[in-house]
Amino acid sequence: MTRKNRSLFIALIALAAAAAALIAVKKTGKESETIPEKQDKTIILSDVPVEDLRSVILERGPQDTLQLYSNNGTEWLIDDVPEHFRVKDSSVYQLVRSLARMRSFTQVEPNAAKKDLKDFGLRPPRASVTLRDKDGGETLIEIGIPSPSGAGFFARKADSQEIALLSSMTAESVFTKKESLRDMSLPAVQPQKLTGFSYRYGNVRMLAEPAGRPHAFSMFPATLDIVAPFQGRYPLDNSELAAILNEEYPLPLEAREYLDDLNPEDPQLGLDPETADKLYMVDSDSGVLSLIIGASDGRGRRYAMLGDREDSVFLLDEKDVGLITVDPFRLLNKFVFLGSITKMSRIKVEQGNQTWVLKREEFGEPDDIDDDQFTINNTRVEPKDFASLYQKFIGIRWEGQAEKQVKKQAPEIRITVTHSTPGVEKMVVRFWPYDKMYYLVNAGNQPIEFLAGRYQVERFIEDMKALAALTG
DSSP states (O other), X not given: OOHHHHHHHHHHHHHHHTTTEEEEOOTTOOOOEEEEOEEEEEEESOOOOGGGXXXXXXXXXXXXXEEEXXXXXXXXXXXXXXXXXXXXXXXXXXXXXXHHTOEEEEEEESSOOGGGGGGGTBTTBSEXXXXXXXXXXXXXXXXXXXXXXXXXXXEEETTOOOEEXXXXXXXXXXXXXXXXXXXXXXXXXXXXXXXXXXEEETTEEEEEEEOOOOOTTBSSOOSEEEEESSSSOEEBOHHHHHHIIIIIOOOOOBOSEEETTSOTTOGGGOOOTTTSEEEEEEETTSOEEEEEEEEEOSSSEEEEEESSSOOOEEEEEGGGGGGGGSOGGGGBOOBSOOBOGGGEEEEEEEETTEEEEEEEEOOSSTTXXXXXXXXXXXXXXXXXXXXXXXXXXXXOBOOEEOOSOOOOOOOSEEEEEEESSTTOOOEEEEEEEOSSSEEEEEEXXXXXXXXXXXXXXXXXXXXXXXXXHHHO
C-alpha cells in the first residue's frame, strides 16, 4: 500500500469513526444538517498524464501563487524565484505527479447548490489548482476548508457541483511553499578519495597535498601529506580524519537557510575571501567542496558561500564547519618511524656509551618472518619476541609540538635502521633532550619540531635490555 493510499485508508477509518457524518454550517443561519457520506465512489478531480503537462499554477491567495512550467513534462522551472535558486527535481516531480492525479473516495454532496458552496469554503475557494496540458486543455480544481472531522479538505472541479473530500496529504500539497522545492544540497566529496584538503581558521592554516615519495621502509604509504602549518612534510592520518568526520564534525550536506537578499560583499558578513575562514576539499572523482565561512549570525550559525562558483549567501550551523577548528597536529600521522619489519636488516641503538645491534637474516619467503633469524648483540632471539620488541620501536609516537626553544645538544639516543636491500639509504631516528618528560624527535632529514614522551623510548630500551639478558 502506498503512502498516499495508506493515508486515504486511515482517513476513511476516521470518517467512519466519526459516525459517517460531516457538519456544514449554512450562511443563512439555519440549523446545521448532517451531510451523508457516499463511500466506495471514486471521484476524479484531475487525471492528466504528467508527461503531457506544461504548466501547474497553485493559487493560495492574492499574494501567494506558485507557478511551474515545463516543455516536456519532466524538467520543471519555477516562476519568480531568486537568481541562484536551484530546483529540487525530485520534489517538484513528486508534487506535479500528485496534482496531476487527484482522487477522492468520499462524496460529500452530489449536487451542491451555488449558495451552499460558501459553506464548504469554495466560494471563493481557499486555493485552486490549474493544470494545462500540451494541447491547451485546462483542468481547474478548487480547494475549500478542512472538514470538521479533520480527515481532509472539501474540493471540487470548477465546472462541477459535486463536492468531494480530498485527503489532507493531497490537499496540503496544494499549499507547498517554494522554499520546500529548493535544492539545498551542497557539493559533495568522498573523504576516502581526497587528493587535496585545506582549511583556514583565524590565523591557523592547514594544507595537505598529494603525498610525495614515501621513505623506503614505509609500511602504509600515505595519500596526502600535510605541508602546513609545520616546518616539514608529514603523512596525513586518514583514519583520524575519518573518525573526526564520522563522529564529531560530519561535512555539511545542505545549507540550513538561503539568504538571497544579502550582499556577500557586506563586511558585516565576514565573507571576504582574503580573510574569512575557509574549507576546501577535492577528490579523485572531481568532487569539490569549497566553502568561505564568515561571521556568526548570533544564533549559533555562520554566514557562508561557495568559493568556486556564484551562489547566494547561506547559513550553516557552527558544527557543520567544526572541522576547521581541529588542531592540525591531530591530523598528523604521529608514528615517528612506521617501517615494515620485512624491510629492515639491522637496527643499531646508541645511548651514551652503550650500543645494541639488532639483526634480521632473511630465510624462506620474504614476507614470512617465522623462518628468519633474529639476534640482539649476536644472541639469538625468537621471532615472536623480536617482533614484539620491534612493535614497541615503531609504536613510538609524537605527542605534541615543541613550545620553547632549547639549547642545541647532541642526541641522547640515536637509532639507525638499515634496509634489507643493499644500497638503500639508512634511516636515523634521533632523540634530543627537551625536558624531563619529553624528547625532541626527528627521523631522517625531518625538522626537529615534535615531542615524544621519554617513557616511550625508555620502555623500548628496557625491554630490549631485558630480552638481551634473558637470551644471553
